[in-house]
Every structure is written in structure tokens, then in C-alpha cells.
Amino acid sequence: MAVGPVEIFVIAFDDPDFQGEIRAELERLKDGDIIRLVDLLAVRKTEDGVIEAIQRSDLEADEALAFGAAVGALIGFGAAGEDGMELGAVWGLREMADGHVFDDADKWRVADAIEPGQGAIVALVEHRWAIPVREAVRRSGGRAVAARWVTDADLIKLGKGSTSVALELDNL
Incomplete structure (x- = not known):
């Protein structure tokens, strides 16, 4: 599975007014194979303190497992060289078993960081457009520094x- 560069970002909303515009733009970018939403966690705290959350991913179950294994293997390699790759891959598979990177603890961390009436989105996005560029750079002997x-x-x-x-x- 070729994985493009992955970016995590956090967006804060002082007065969230979600009307589907963000979702529509993410769909447009996904349909053009420009990005793929690895995981998105949106949290809103109502004025009376009620926590509302949604989570979304563009990954199918098998893609989530493959993504988890690939990322886990890289983390394992960084931690312990080739010996750590297999352990890292297994860890990554386990972490992505539910199809998401973010878990309930992440939801509560975001909720604790925002005030009533506010919202936040934490998203992990794969830049699919960059895969052929990265491969061309590699074939040319380059590497990102x-x-x-x-x-x-x-x-x-x-x-x-x-x-x-x-x-x-x-x-x-």
C-alpha cells in the first residue's frame, strides 16, 4: 500500500456553525484523489456543556489495517531498526482495528481544551497527490530533508x- 505524506491539523471554532460545507470540500478532494481522510474527530461543546462528537475516515477496514501496519512498521524501525519493524506493524494493526487513529481519550482531551459554545476538528490527512512526486524524487536520487x-x-x-x-x- 503506497501511503502519501500524512499531516495532522487542528482547527478551532469559537462559534461552530457546521452546515456541511467542510464535509463537501473534503469529499471533493477525496473524489479527485488529492487527499484521503485517514481520521477526523470533530468535537463541539454546547453552551450547557454537553459534548457532541463525530468521527469519520475514508479508509475501508482493510485499508485501515494496512495503513496501521505501514505506519507501525516505520515507527518500529525508527525505535529499534529492522528488529522493531515487525513489532511496530503488529502494534499498528491493533491500533487501527476499529478503523480510527483517534479514540475516546482523544475526544475527551479535545473536549477539555474547548469552552462551552466552541468546537474543534482534529484531522489526519494523507496527501495522495504527493505520492507520484515523492516517487519521482526517489527515482532521481533525492529524499525529503x-x-x-x-x-x-x-x-x-x-x-x-x-x-x-x-x-x-x-x-x-
């Missing part, structure tokens, strides 16, 4: 003359 998303806040800092962001960008 750093990556960083440049945020709106980074651009604002650059405009204010901050050198810390510029130095980080120079290191890429």
Missing part, C-alpha cells in the same frame, strides 16, 4: 520584519 507549511501567521510575521520565520524558511 525538511518540510514545513507556511501559515498566514508566518506571512504576517514576515511582514512585520520577524527573522525567525525567515530563518526557518532558509533552513528548508
Whole structure:
């Protein structure tokens, strides 16, 4: 199973008004094989403190297990070399047995971090568009050495003359 680069992001909402627009955009990107939603956890805390949560993944059961095994093997390799790969793969299979990365403990951590009336989304997204680019780079003898998303806040800092962001960008 070829796995593209995976990104985790957290989005906060001071006054969530979910009308399906985010879901529609994620579907559009999935249909174009641009991204795949590995796991998404959306949590909203009502004004009276009631926790509402939904979870979603684009992975079929067998894809979730293969993803878990692949990621687990990489973690195992990083921890203990080739000897750790098999243990890591087994761990990854077990972690993805329910088809999700995020669990109930994650839901409660998010709920504890938001105030009544607020919401948050934690998403793990696979960048499918990057798989052929990554493979072309590998065939050409290259490898990724750093990556960083440049945020709106980074651009604002650059405009204010901050050198810390510029130095980080120079290191890429």
C-alpha cells in the first residue's frame, strides 16, 4: 500500500456553525484523489456543556489495517531498526482495528481544551497527490530533508520584519 505524506491539523471554532460545507470540500478532494481522510474527530461543546462528537475516515477496514501496519512498521524501525519493524506493524494493526487513529481519550482531551459554545476538528490527512512526486524524487536520487507549511501567521510575521520565520524558511 503506497501511503502519501500524512499531516495532522487542528482547527478551532469559537462559534461552530457546521452546515456541511467542510464535509463537501473534503469529499471533493477525496473524489479527485488529492487527499484521503485517514481520521477526523470533530468535537463541539454546547453552551450547557454537553459534548457532541463525530468521527469519520475514508479508509475501508482493510485499508485501515494496512495503513496501521505501514505506519507501525516505520515507527518500529525508527525505535529499534529492522528488529522493531515487525513489532511496530503488529502494534499498528491493533491500533487501527476499529478503523480510527483517534479514540475516546482523544475526544475527551479535545473536549477539555474547548469552552462551552466552541468546537474543534482534529484531522489526519494523507496527501495522495504527493505520492507520484515523492516517487519521482526517489527515482532521481533525492529524499525529503525538511518540510514545513507556511501559515498566514508566518506571512504576517514576515511582514512585520520577524527573522525567525525567515530563518526557518532558509533552513528548508
